[in-house]
Amino acid sequence: MKINSNYLNLKDNYLFADVAKKSSEFVKKNPAAKLINLGIGDVTLPLCTAVVDSMQQAVLEMGQKETFKGYGPYQGYDFLRSAVKNYYASRNVDISLDEIFVSDGAKSDVANILDIFSKDNSVLVPDPVYPVYVDTNVMAGREIQYLNANEENDFLPLPNRSIHEDIIYLCSPNNPTGAVYNYDQLKQWVDYALENDAIILFDAAYEAFISDEDLPRSIFEIEGAKKCAIEFCSLSKTAGFTGVRCGYTIVPAELNFEGNSINKLWFRRQSTKFNGVSYIVQKGAAAVFSSDGMNQVKESINYYKENAKLIAKVLTERKIYFIGGKNSPYIWLKCPNRMTSWAFFDFLLKEANIVGTPGSGFGYNGEGFFRLSSFGERSDILNAANKLKNVI
Amino acid sequence: MKINSNYLNLKDNYLFADVAKKSSEFVKKNPAAKLINLGIGDVTLPLCTAVVDSMQQAVLEMGQKETFKGYGPYQGYDFLRSAVKNYYASRNVDISLDEIFVSDGAKSDVANILDIFSKDNSVLVPDPVYPVYVDTNVMAGREIQYLNANEENDFLPLPNRSIHEDIIYLCSPNNPTGAVYNYDQLKQWVDYALENDAIILFDAAYEAFISDEDLPRSIFEIEGAKKCAIEFCSLSKTAGFTGVRCGYTIVPAELNFEGNSINKLWFRRQSTKFNGVSYIVQKGAAAVFSSDGMNQVKESINYYKENAKLIAKVLTERKIYFIGGKNSPYIWLKCPNRMTSWAFFDFLLKEANIVGTPGSGFGYNGEGFFRLSSFGERSDILNAANKLKNVI
Numbered sequence: 001m002k003i004n005s006n007y008l009n010l011k012d013n014y015l016f017a018d019v020a021k022k023s024s025e026f027v028k029k030n031p032a033a034k035l036i037n038l039g040i041g042d043v044t045l046p047l048c049t050a051v052v053d054s055m056q057q058a059v060l061e062m063g064q065k066e067t068f069k070g071y072g073p074y075q076g077y078d079f080l081r082s083a084v085k086n087y088y089a090s091r092n093v094d095i096s097l098d099e100i101f102v103s104d105g106a107k108s109d110v111a112n113i114l115d116i117f118s119k120d121n122s123v124l125v126p127d128p129v130y131p132v133y134v135d136t137n138v139m140a141g142r143e144i145q146y147l148n149a150n151e152e153n154d155f156l157p158l159p160n161r162s163i164h165e166d167i168i169y170l171c172s173p174n175n176p177t178g179a180v181y182n183y184d185q186l187k188q189w190v191d192y193a194l195e196n197d198a199i200i201l202f203d204a205a206y207e208a209f210i211s212d213e214d215l216p217r218s219i220f221e222i223e224g225a226k227k228c229a230i231e232f233c234s235l236s237k238t239a240g241f242t243g244v245r246c247g248y249t250i251v252p253a254e255l256n257f258e259g260n261s262i263n264k265l266w267f268r269r270q271s272t273k274f275n276g277v278s279y280i281v282q283k284g285a286a287a288v289f290s291s292d293g294m295n296q297v298k299e300s301i302n303y304y305k306e307n308a309k310l311i312a313k314v315l316t317e318r319k320i321y322f323i324g325g326k327n328s329p330y331i332w333l334k335c336p337n338r339m340t341s342w343a344f345f346d347f348l349l350k351e352a353n354i355v356g357t358p359g360s361g362f363g364y365n366g367e368g369f370f371r372l373s374s375f376g377e378r379s380d381i382l383n384a385a386n387k388l389k390n391v392i
Numbered sequence: 393m394k395i396n397s398n399y400l401n402l403k404d405n406y407l408f409a410d411v412a413k414k415s416s417e418f419v420k421k422n423p424a425a426k427l428i429n430l431g432i433g434d435v436t437l438p439l440c441t442a443v444v445d446s447m448q449q450a451v452l453e454m455g456q457k458e459t460f461k462g463y464g465p466y467q468g469y470d471f472l473r474s475a476v477k478n479y480y481a482s483r484n485v486d487i488s489l490d491e492i493f494v495s496d497g498a499k500s501d502v503a504n505i506l507d508i509f510s511k512d513n514s515v516l517v518p519d520p521v522y523p524v525y526v527d528t529n530v531m532a533g534r535e536i537q538y539l540n541a542n543e544e545n546d547f548l549p550l551p552n553r554s555i556h557e558d559i560i561y562l563c564s565p566n567n568p569t570g571a572v573y574n575y576d577q578l579k580q581w582v583d584y585a586l587e588n589d590a591i592i593l594f595d596a597a598y599e600a601f602i603s604d605e606d607l608p609r610s611i612f613e614i615e616g617a618k619k620c621a622i623e624f625c626s627l628s629k630t631a632g633f634t635g636v637r638c639g640y641t642i643v644p645a646e647l648n649f650e651g652n653s654i655n656k657l658w659f660r661r662q663s664t665k666f667n668g669v670s671y672i673v674q675k676g677a678a679a680v681f682s683s684d685g686m687n688q689v690k691e692s693i694n695y696y697k698e699n700a701k702l703i704a705k706v707l708t709e710r711k712i713y714f715i716g717g718k719n720s721p722y723i724w725l726k727c728p729n730r731m732t733s734w735a736f737f738d739f740l741l742k743e744a745n746i747v748g749t750p751g752s753g754f755g756y757n758g759e760g761f762f763r764l765s766s767f768g769e770r771s772d773i774l775n776a777a778n779k780l781k782n783v784i
Contacts, residue, residue: 001558001591001649002510007657042462052455055672059451062635063444069635070434104496104667111665115531118394135664139507166393199393243454243461243671257393265399272527273503275496278673279635280447 006141013131015361022345023355035349036384038311038372039357041175043240045303047284048296051239054287058280069279074271076102076248080282083289084248093220099263101249101270102277102285105241106205106234109249111136112273113201113230116265121166126157128176128362128369130203133169150365155179155323155332159192168193170219171203173210176362176371177332178324180215186222193228199257200229205247208238208301210327218250226252230262237329239288239297246277246285304329307374307381314389331372332359336392344370352387398533405523407753414737415747427741428776430703430764431749433567435632437695439676440688443631446679450672461671466663468494468640472674475681476640485612491655493641493662494669494677497633498597498626501641503528504665505593505622508657513558518549520568520754520761522595525561542757547571547715547724551584560585562611563595565602568754568763569724570716572607578614585620591649592621597639600630600693602719610642618644622654629721631680631689638669638677696721699773700766706781723764724751728784736762744779 061067081100088095103109125133127146149155155177172181193200202219210217219225234247255262287293308325315322322333335344341358348354359369453459473492480487495501517525519538541547547569564573585592594611602609611617626639647654679685700717707714714725727736733750740746751761
């Protein structure tokens with residue numbers, strides 16, 4: 001039996017392991033120090049009451065013969081897909097139920113979607129990047145081209161019309177940079193994809209953090225996108241679902257390549273290799289889109305965004321270049337005094353007892369940059385902002 | 393952008409669609425007829441109270457800041473993996489926590505495991521068969537060899553030592569036939585795999601239906617299996633989790649091919665393409681393995697098995713060849729009077745108003761056979777058994 005040898009080409013990423021190691025070594029040497037964690041990429045606020053109530057009810061239903069549910073529909077229950085449809089409709093995007101696939105999270109679908117594409121496609125991945133885009137293509141043996149995101153383009157690279165690509169990854173609001181494409185920029189990507197018969201894999205996991213009315217929250221707000229894009233969404237950051245596991249993927253009916261409906265291919269993949277999301281989880285997810293749910297999750301998002309604002313204020317005062325933090329939970333800053341990412345990590349740890357994430361861990365263009373996250377306690381953030389002000 | 397053209401080689405399976413169509417046409421023509429569904433492959437009894445209570449508690453925890461859980465460990469929480477470890481230990485099988493991967497169901501893992509194997513492996517799939525084994529290999533472009541399961545070998549085919557295979561699928565208790573391998577037979581498969589440097593993908597989704605003490609419930613009860621097998625388990629049929637979604641996969645630490653740890657490759661696959669199972673679901677799953685949970689789920693399984701017994705009794709009386717129904721929820725019978733599977737379907741529908749599943753839908757060797765399921769109401773089963781007795 002032979003293994004998939006592409007796996008041997010994967011690079012191990014020790015970013016978060018190294019961060020943890022350095023932090024714990026520091027604490028060992030400085031037992032009095034109380035570290036403030038701004039490296040966290042996970043939510044910290046609990047589920048809202050609308051979601052809790054709905055899941056409580058669903059659990060009870062599963063315990064009664066009359067209301068028990070066995071296998072659900074492969075694409076997800078209509079009650080949840082209708083809620084997603086209405087969510088899009090509220091932003092004037094018309095999506096039909098058949099175009100919505102309920103998932104156990106954006107990560108699974110972003111990774112598994114590659115199953116329906118040929119190995120022979122060229123792939124364009126932004127750098128810095130969420131490592132899953134890279135690793136999943138390495139596993140399949142695809143060559144990867146990198147798209148440079150840097151200070152020059154404000155970490156929002158645009159298409160190079162002289163180069164052809166087949167599969168394009170875009171993530172907006174971006175992880176790790178927090179940068180958000182505007183309508184005009186996304187339109188350039190859609191036009192490029194249509195010209196090149198390419199597909200855009202649009203990761204919108206952080207869309208709920210967009211509050212500027214003039215920024216698109218879905219690629220389907222752009223004309224032509226339904227002919228060239230798939231959108232991956234998640235309730236992980238929208239509603240604190242990182243431990244609950246639910247997302248949704250939009251595969252437009254109009255999306256055709258080589259005469260084949262991508263929607264039908266994806267349905268075939270999912271109905272063969274997946275058995276749907278827990279009824280209880282889907283009931284919780286539907287509650288997010290209720291009017292109570294929407295108000296409650298907005299409160300949590302505003303809490304995180306207020307955190308980001310407090311950090312951003314210090315950086316602005318200290319005239320440090322940064323992006324994100326406004327329509328995103330992440331702040332991506334340029335390390336002061338030309339420090340490398342890891343040098344700034346050490347500096348911040350020692351001088352302010354703040355733990356952040358070195359940008360170099362996200363790719364070549366991340367060197368010299370640093371990610372701070374707003375998923376913390378307000379008191380910690382206030383404390384961090386004060387300390388930050390004193391040392392930079 | 394080019395699609396994965398292997399998908400164009402997939403055959404559509406209209407088995408259950410055709411069953412539904414014929415049944416509804418019959419009801420239209422015979423509005424007075426009350427159909428009894430023995431075609432059902434899904435559980436019907438509700439979750440047991442131990443599971444319901446545990447999930448209720450977990451939902452509440454998720455709504456409180458102090459007990460909220462974000463991302464969980466990729467392989468699953470220790471509390472659940474410890475419970476699985478103890479479950480194996482109770483049958484004298486020693487499995488370590490690192491060898492247990494919590495999944496959202498056996499189907500996902502049986503399908504996704506192929507990701508870590510080379511396309512160039514030969515594949516041996518039993519026939520009749522659970523269609524997922526076939527379709528997932530077609531999607532990857534692998535050639536499939538079929539292993540004939542038939543009346544001659546009591547639907548428990550043994551290895552052909554003159555032929556080499558790399559990947560071998562075994563399902564015991566079998567879906568659709570209900571046949572169960574004994575120790576000696578499984579030992580032959582393990583020996584064959586070790587001799588051929590092959591891997592056995594052992595689907596044990598129905599293991600909880602085994603009550604004969606002299607039948608193995610895990611392939612790891614066979615000496616040498618940890619060097620050649622992966623086992624896929626599910627709580628779907630064990631505890632009525634088809635709508636809750638939880639299973640577990642055992643990848644032994646000793647399993648090495650071409651010098652690579654399969655356990656480590658699978659961890660790499662799962663940590664890259666999967667984000668774990670809902671905390672709430674894992675709490676429910678752990679409750680299955682508590683002593684209350686074990687007693688409660690056994691009650692449901694016994695209920696289904698009593699159903700199977702009632703049907704089996706009629707077939708025995710009528711001297712009809714069948715297997716399964718004793719250590720399995722399925723009964724696999726030979727259609728009387730040399731009828732084809734579909735002819736017997738029509739006959740049973742018309743004469744007894746019973747809906748079953750034509751064996752030919754599961755592969756070449758299924759022709760002339762028929763599957764009856766025991767996942768129904770007792771009153772329906774009693775009614776069906778009576779009608780069956782009168783017509784065959």
